[in-house]
Amino acid sequence: MSAPDRPAGDGLRVVAIADADSFVKWSASLLASVPGIRPRLLLVRTPLTVSAAQQETALAGTGIHPDDVTRLAFGDVEPWLERQQPDVVVLAGRGPFVRLMGRVVDALPHRPVTVSGLPGMAIPAQRGALDYRRHTDLLVLHSHRETRAFAELGRRIGVQVPSALATLPFARSRERMLAPERVRTLAASPAGVAVDERPRAGEGVSHRPRATDIVFAAQAMVPAGRDDRAKIAEMLVRAAEVDPGRRVVVKLRSRHGETETHLEQDPYTALLGGRRPDNLVLSYQPMAEALQTAAGLVTVSSTAAIEALALGVPVIALDSFGVGKSLLNTVFVGSGLLGGGREVIGGRFRHPTADWLRDNYFHPSRESTWWERVEELVALRRAGGLPARRVPPPRGGPLHAAWHRASVLGREDRSISGRLALAIGAPATGALGALKRRGGESGGRTWADASTDYTLEPSPHHDSIRR
Known part of the structure; x- marks a missing residue:
């Protein structure tokens, strides 16, 4: 499904670029919470891209209309973004996807502010999650605990990414339950469990x-x-x-x-x-x-x-x-x-x-200032005061770049260079990843350290994006 190209209206032009189901739900819900913008959602075809049914489920309740969703092959993303000229791009995908799309943004003559984040709870803060997003202008986090964890992780690995606090898009209705004037009770009955919030006199009853x-x-x-x-x-x-x-x-x-x-x-x-x-x-x-x-x-x-x-x-x-x-x-x-x-x-x-x-995802909404920070960054960029945080060329040169692209795109990358890079690189990277995971299983490493909220080694879970 592809929407016609058109400007987003009087507010800032905002595009979320995503593929996998949880990132589609997160980015759509996050942008739907911002008044005065008309968000666009760009779905890039990868092995993880949502089906039509998954898209419908992910967008349910967000208010984002199917006409505001565009599906494109990777090669069509850059010219589409050039036509749209967004002020803000939310890079919503797993780390390698974010880095690949970051290189596309780097090639645009009209550079938007780039925002990244994770689609749910992010404790422990993982090294890869931060490292892959280190070249975005802002990292959105969803709790005070996450903010502390990613700040400490960044200090440990020498990666500094500006961050800002948001309310987890799926947790907005809780703040009224934290108000001191309300009393929450649980009532059990043969028909089940009911949650009743008894307000003070003059308030309406919510249950x-x-x-x-x-x-x-x-x-x-x-x-x-x-x-x-x-x-x-x-x-x-x-x-x-x-x-x-x-x-x-x-x-x-x-x-x-x-x-x-x-x-x-x-x-x-x-x-x-x-x-x-x-x-x-x-x-x-x-x-x-x-x-x-x-x-x-x-x-x-x-x-x-x-x-x-x-x-x-x-x-x-x-x-x-x-x-x-x-x-x-x-x-x-x-x-x-x-x-x-x-x-x-x-x-x-x-x-x-x-x-x-x-401390964990239910802070007062007034403390969620991520969008105000985005607006500040847009103003700085327009004034020439926000240098671009560009993704550097891969250390392995063109072959490494082809391997990275093919790893993210899977069968959608039909280039000869991509197939060659995967044939050469996949066995080597698989062996290296297994070696790193085995090293992280030994005692004293951060995956086993219960005293911190971050990790330094690769995840012990084998979770390839190539399907």
Whole structure:
């Protein structure tokens, strides 16, 4: 689907460039929160690019119209951007995608301000996440804890990227729940769990409808082992069997033939097989819709937990497989949300502590100043006071550049140089990556260090963008 070229209106011209599902949802939701702009979304064809159905799910509730979405091959991106002349470009993709699109921006005669970010919780702050985005003008972070973690990581590796705080786009409705004049109560009944906020006299009553579903937010990367994922599948079956009157909803992000941001080795559709009770259902609907009928949400470390808390839905963050950086669940330490399978089966979901909320994604909206910072950067650029942060040429020359391009684009890169570079470089980089991951598993390395919120070594998860 391709929209006709046209200016974005009286406000700043803003384009988000994305491919994978979580980045499409994040960038669209982030820009939809900014008044006075008409955002455009440019989807570049890569192995991770969302399908039409995934696009519809990702854009649900953002207000971004399908006419404002354009799909292009990589070779058409630069001339399209030249025609659009955006003031701001949000580079929304995994690190190698951001760096590749950064080189496209570097070639534009009219240089926009470049913004990057991560589509959900980013604790621990990972070296690659920062390093790949080091040449953007602004890094958007979503909590005070993330801001501290990325600042310390930057000091450790000598990378300084200006950052600014945003409200996680899926967590805006929570601030009213933090207001001191409201009293939150949980009411249990045979019909489920209702969240009731009792206001002071003169205020209207706000409440969430009664709901009974247990919603499980599946993740591709954690837990990584097939046995652990099978244990989760067994837990979900047991939860459904214990109470046939409630639904257990397995919220998935990709159907057969679709891809996700991260590579899933053992999908729950296969692990559940034909063992599903009638009340254990698979769902591909937007998470916001699934949560409307949820009495509780369970996950290992999905950002869906934040989306649920924003709506007043209690959560269990599974600690059945431990708590550690490789499980991406250290962010929940001190939240009061950690729990095991027995709590899930019994429906004993939790609400977080107020101190944890304020430090982790639920700060007051007045502290989210990322867009004000973007406007300042645009003014500086127009005045000639903001030097370009250009992506340097690859150290390996043209062959390295071809390998990087082909690694991101996959089959969409039909160049001879790309095929040659992959044939030569893929085995070598695979071996090097495995060696680095093995080195990071030894004791005393930062992936095993529970005292920090950042890591210095490559991720222990094998998560290639080549599919």
